[in-house]
Amino acid sequence: MEFTFLGTGAGVPSTKRNVSSTALRLDSGEVWLFDCGEATQHQILTSTITLSKVTAIFITHLHGDHIFGLPGILGSRSFQGGETELKIYGPKGLARFINTAIEISGTHLRYPLRMIEVEDGFQVQESDMDIKVALLEHGIDSFGYRIEEADKIGSLNxxxxxxxxxxxxxxxxxxxxxxxxxxxxxxxxxxxxxIGPPIKGRHIVYCGDTRFLEKTISFATNADLLIHEATFSSEKSSLAFEYYHSTTKEAAQIAKTANVKKLLLNHISSRYQEVDMEELLCEAKAVFENTEIVKDHMTVHLPLTKPSSS
Structure with missing residues (x-):
């Protein structure tokens, strides 16, 4: 299981960071996308992701930097020979946006498209994954997704x-x-x-844009990986609150209190340049050590945790 970050910026693209999209490649070879900002398909062209392998897309909220790449992705998947069903999960209004874009542009899809609009507390099973949804706090409905992989049978002796x-x-x-x-x-x-003891499935939490929220702590409890926005530095906490975003320090506090294993900071404002990344990272690591700031085209592997031998 691995994540490839296709867009890690906030609001508008910059020369170093495209707007939001993350690909999760499952052990089966399937690919799930989380958010789909403008130019996501261009980012895919310079990655190892294949559109025909994308079987599900999870949209956190309906701001343009998270959805404006969808029409292009849907059309290109069809042009490239994709014929298997594609499911898209997201907030109320997502189906209307997609249907309008497809109808007005005259786009023909060769594959069945299923759109599922989610709400707080929504749960569904995909493959061997349980997916849970939590409403966050961002001015418009913005959701976090928790993916819980089923435990796997132990190794043969x-x-x-x-x-x-x-x-x-x-x-x-x-x-x-x-x-x-x-x-x-x-x-x-x-x-x-x-047969040895069961191998614990991986638990991942992917948060959309949100203010610091106590609810996120319980939602992310004991996750192997938390991907959380960090649009602002800690000194901009008032600005973060005003614009319904989080700071590096706030994301780290959630990771620490929730007892997650690893934190990846995402959705970095374009006001911060590469020279600022070390300072932003230090802010977070002072609270939660096992933290990284992701960047475009970065791939993070999440291996299974083998049970300790007795």
């Missing part, structure tokens, strides 16, 4: 199987399914004897 006389082959899959096997000797081997 191959050495123990061999010691019992069970050689590699299709029989190993039976153990993976929890079945018991009777050997030629008459001895029975139970799956529980040769």
């Amino acid at each position: 191959v050495e123990k199987l061999k010691s019992l006389g069970v050689q590699p082959g299709p029989v190993y899959q039976k153990f993976k399914k929890g079945e018991s096997i009777t050997l030629e000797s008459g001895n029975k081997v139970h799956a529980s004897e040769v």
